[in-house]
Amino acid sequence: MSRVAGPFRVSNDILDDPAALRERIADEGYLFLRGLQDKDKLRALRRDMLEVMMAGGWLVAGTDPSDGIASIEARCAEGDVEYTGVYHDVYKLESFHRSGHWDEIVDVIAKIVDGHVLPHPSKIARLWFPQYTEHTTPIHQDFVHFQGSYDTYTVWTPVGDCPIELGPLAVIPRSHKIDTVMEHHFSLGAGSLAIHEEDLSGEWLSNDFEVGDTLIFHSLVVHQALPNDTEDRIRVSLDNRYQAFGIPIAEQMLIPHLSNLTKTYGWEDVYRNWETEDLKYYWKDYDLDVSEKITTWSQTGFDEAVELAKQGDERARHQLERIVKRDLDDENTRTAVEVLATL
Ligand SMILES: O=C(O)CCC(=O)C(=O)O
Ligand SMILES: [Fe+2]
Numbered sequence: 001m002s003r004v005a006g007p008f009r010v011s012n013d014i015l016d017d018p019a020a021l022r023e024r025i026a027d028e029g030y031l032f033l034r035g036l037q038d039k040d041k042l043r044a045l046r047r048d049m050l051e052v053m054m055a056g057g058w059l060v061a062g063t064d065p066s067d068g069i070a071s072i073e074a075r076c077a078e079g080d081v082e083y084t085g086v087y088h089d090v091y092k093l094e095s096f097h098r099s100g101h102w103d104e105i106v107d108v109i110a111k112i113v114d115g116h117v118l119p120h121p122s123k124i125a126r127l128w129f130p131q132y133t134e135h136t137t138p139i140h141q142d143f144v145h146f147q148g149s150y151d152t153y154t155v156w157t158p159v160g161d162c163p164i165e166l167g168p169l170a171v172i173p174r175s176h177k178i179d180t181v182m183e184h185h186f187s188l189g190a191g192s193l194a195i196h197e198e199d200l201s202g203e204w205l206s207n208d209f210e211v212g213d214t215l216i217f218h219s220l221v222v223h224q225a226l227p228n229d230t231e232d233r234i235r236v237s238l239d240n241r242y243q244a245f246g247i248p249i250a251e252q253m254l255i256p257h258l259s260n261l262t263k264t265y266g267w268e269d270v271y272r273n274w275e276t277e278d279l280k281y282y283w284k285d286y287d288l289d290v291s292e293k294i295t296t297w298s299q300t301g302f303d304e305a306v307e308l309a310k311q312g313d314e315r316a317r318h319q320l321e322r323i324v325k326r327d328l329d330d331e332n333t334r335t336a337v338e339v340l341a342t343l
Helices: 018-028 039-055 081-090 094-099 103-113 267-271 296-310 314-326 331-342
Strands: 030-033 117-119 125-128 153-158 169-171 214-218 223-225 235-244
Touching (some): 018 030, 018 103, 018 214, 030 103, 039 081, 039 235, 081 314, 103 235, 169 214, 314 331
Antiparallel strands (some): 125 235
């Protein structure tokens, strides 16, 4: 990527001024808030999540799970079946889902949307291995994945300190003002869809995150992750989505993240060992305006991968191979099998 031009603007000074927060995010597309979330709660969550990763074989045995020291042989990325298995164990943590409902987050989103807040049921964590940078989240706008309404906000939170070399997010301020979804193409990076750098103008902003620091941005803001360039540390983060009531939410936000990559994972699996009831199916109490998933962008990405694989592109071939390994019964899987057989 082109280098980071500078740090985020810190907006803590306007935290108590809802109109100013709304104006700033409408203008710049993002808000960066130092220490918004409680450091101790995040550290406890970090331990919970990393203990599951240790049990899943992702961390070096005998190390402190909270240090997040990755076992490089276990490395995998979102989209791989190996990733989904451990990820879906992390996803069962009650503490992980509860963190998406913490008051400090919901309160600031309530100011931004000027109303009651719906935290999306589909919470998301990103567990990014080091020395695997071809899988870094590429340049994109969130709307291609999460859809529903443009007025949806992402809250990105590192679970632990996240210095630049561990690969926090970078954004292009004001990029949401294009007010439309840009063209997205096949990518091997997380999410599988990327905007081409040559289609963009504007400067990238990012900086070191300390635990508790929080980035909030609009669904059309162009962003990407920076590569995890550490030798051995896993990057753990949350990116949850929030919106006002009364606007559409896409159907895929009502199911567990990445359950579309498996045959059987559902909320009953997530909830099996929970000790409390209040967050189970909490959204079913509301009359939501649910919109159908739009598959155009992901299908374009897949079709491009097919064409590229036929032309000998190794990344595209790898993409088709990982799709086949998921062993799903769908058209794209059958196409991937056929194409790979001809290579
Ligand atoms: O954490 C990442 O690498 C991806 C996160 C992202 O794209 C988002 O929060 O929207
Ligand atoms: Fe994103």
